[in-house]
Amino acid sequence: MSNIDIATQSRVQQWLSSQYDEQTRGLVQKLVDQTxxxxxxxxxxxxxxxxxxxxxxxxxxxxxxxxxxxxxxxTQGLANYLKKQYPGQAIKVSVSYDSRNNSQEFGHLVADIFSANDIHVYLFKELRPTPMLSFAIRHFGCQSGVMLTASHNPKEYNGYKAYGNDGGQLVAPHDENVITEVNAIQQVDEISFTRKPENITLVEEDFDQIYIEQNKQLSIHPEIVAQQKDLKIVFSPIHGTGITLVPKTLEAWGFTNVHVVEEQANPDGNFPTVIYPNPEEEEAMSKAKKKGQDLDADLVLATDPDADRVGVAIKNHQGEFQLLNGNQIGSLLTYYVLATKKEKGDLKSDDFTVKTIVTTNLISDISSAFQVSNYETLTGFKFIGEIMTRLEGKENYLVGGEESYGFLVGDLVRDKDAVNSCAFIAEMTAYFKSKGKSVYDVLMDIYTEYGFYKEKLISLTKKGKAGAEEIQQMMADLRANPPQTLGSIAVKEIRDYENRVTLDIASGQQTAIELPKSDVLQFITVDGDVISARPSGTEPKIKFYCSVKESLNDVQAYQEIADKLDQKVKNVMADIVKD
Incomplete structure (x- = not known):
């Protein structure tokens, strides 16, 4: 190990010590012995x-x-933090897990550690979606919660989402404070692994009905669903937790014609029918799309392994199923919620919507047209949840979302919720069908009324230590030498969320960004195009987002304008994405 830095060698030696179990030591030694x-x-x-x-x-x-x-x-670090945050109080947490390999084992491990620290655990008896964990925290009055999942990552991954007492993922300063507590643990014997059964309560299947019923009460047009109950829906859980709740929720709302993609119905952490269990991907949605085509369905839905993200396919004017991207789904949901609430006279002056800084401005344009406030926040649904909690009791959250296929209608939880989204997307489809329109028709209507937005995301994967350093250098280079033009279009403004400052190129004037620090750069062109560079917080990737806009006065010109925008995106991205 002579060519490895001292800090890394020290960690290796620690893991070879008797603190760690024999199997672990053997696996570490095997890595050491490799050439x-x-x-x-x-x-x-x-x-x-x-x-x-x-x-x-x-x-x-x-x-x-x-x-x-x-x-x-x-978990021990989180437990230590909770004890400091709630001294002398009876602390409760909720724990759930998805269908990934080892998720159930990890879920029980986490529950055991909390219980060993005299923290009462509401542990889901069986795998359940992430939004159910958020809901359970709020329902049981917990101070925290943990979801074992790696969302839509490949099968080799797993993960740990930590939540606060509002049901939202931890945000500053709590996330940093937990990290401090975690890093303070230097020895394995500081971790309490021995389970105390009396501190664990299993959450049974009947809890599903509480969540489903409260979601059903959010329905805007239950009478339309009753009229359109035969709406033909295809659903795939892509081997994840969506199978436990999406079909039951759609049935509870009144939809009677739901067809599950059987090859992908069983939870399986190997995700055998897909390359990646990600409903953003055409390949992952292919079986659901084919079933939709074969059945001549009205709507195709799919959820990722922990059922917080939703993929959607709809029929275009050629009768073919095409995937909607996250920006389109979010815009359609925003339009549906605001338009139908206005129609019913239910829009209030304190209503608001939320989107992230890399999500389409079409959502803010729609919100503005309905005179509804739209808040913009950092990437990650936890920041949307943070706004919801901060404004609770002062303003009324309606709908929010992010381009990465995460949405939430109503404020039952504080995380993106694909179960809730599937129900509302189905209701939206039924509503527009009752008006003689398809969802595709409505998307075209939105483009002609508010502007035709086109977005593209390019992700570069950079694995391991070398990859992390390369991503860091790419961001440093962009800060040191920012582009003056993108696609031959002048850059007028640079927003640096790490340094929390906006620079106006022409005047040189700087203004403060009020959001927390985040390693994101945005370049705004004189045409209003928005190009963002952002290292992922959950994957070994750097992501580049591009959003461009053009007027669409006639649907007949859709393809012509789409081709024009596609070329513009291509030109812009060629100037900033260097692999």
């Missing part, structure tokens, strides 16, 4: 840290992997 020590370095060069989605990584041995000990440290 190529890349995997050893990647497993030990750092400690796993909380990002925008909590703790997430590849499963395996090492300080930079998801395993019994890294999850143990995280």
């Amino acid at each position: 190529d020590q890349t995997e050893l370095i990647d497993s030990f060069y750092k400690e796993l840290e909380f990002g925008t989605g909590g703790l997430r990584g590849i499963m395996g041995v090492g300080s930079n992997r998801i395993n019994k000990y890294t999850l143990g440290k995280a």
Whole structure:
């Protein structure tokens, strides 16, 4: 290990000590004995840290992997923090897990550690979606909660989402304070692993009905659903937790013609029918789309493994199913909620919507047209949840979302909720069908009324220590030498969320950004195009987002304008994305 830095060597030696179980030590020694020590370095060069989605990584041995000990440290650190936050109080947490390999085992491990620390645990008896965990925290009056999931990451990954007492994922300063407590744990014997059964309450299947019923009460047009109950819906859980709640929720709302993609119905952490269990991907949605085409369905839905993200396919004017992107889904949901509430006279002066800084401005344009406030926040639904909690009792949250396929209608939970979203997307489809329109027709109407937005996301994967350093250097280079033009269009404004400042290029004037620090750069062109660069907080990726806009006065010109915008996006991205 002579070519490995001292800090990494120290971590390796610690994991070879008798503090760790025999199996773990054997696996670490196997990595040490390998000629190529890349995997050893990647497993030990750092400690796993909380990002925008909590703790997430590849499963395996090492300080930079998801395993019994890294999850143990995280849980013990969280337990220590909760005891300091709530001194002398009876502390309660909720724990759930998805269909990933080891998720159930990890869920029970986390519950055991909390119970050993005399914290009462509401542990889901069986796998359930992330939004159910958020709902349970609020329902049981918990101070915290943990969801074992790596969302839509590949099968090698697992993760740990930590929540606060509002049901939202931890935000500053709590996330940083938990990290401090985690890092303070230097020895394995500081972690209490021995389960205290009396401190664990199993959450049974009947709890589903409470969540479903409260969601059903959010329905805007139950009478339309009753009229359109035969709406033909295809649903795939992509081997995840969505199977436990989405079909039951759609049935409870009144939809009687739901067809599950059988090949993807069973929870399976190997995700055998897809490359990635990500409903953003055409490949992951292909079986659901084919079933939709075969059945001539009205709507195709799919959820990721922990059922907080939803993919949607609708029929276009050629009768073919095409995927909607996250910006389109969010815009349609925003339009549906605001338009139908206005129609019923239910819009109030204190209503608001929320989107993230890399999500389409079409959502804010729609909100503005309905005279509804739209708040913009950092990337990650936890920041949307934070706004909801901060404004609770003062303003009324209606709908929010992010381009990465996460949405929430109503304020039952504080995280994105694909179960809730599936129900509302189905209701929206039924409502527009009752008006003689398809969802695609309505999307065209939105484009002609508010402007035709086109967005593109390019993700570059950079794995391991070398990849992390490369991503860091890419962001440093963009800050040191920002582009003056993108796609031959002049940049007029640069927003640096890390340094919390906006620079006006022409005047040189700087104004403060009020949002918390985040490693994001945005370049705004004179045409109003928005180009963002952002390292992912949950994956070994750097992401580049581009959003452009053009007027669409006639639907007949859709393809012509779409081609024009596609070329513009291509030109812009070629100037900023350097692989």
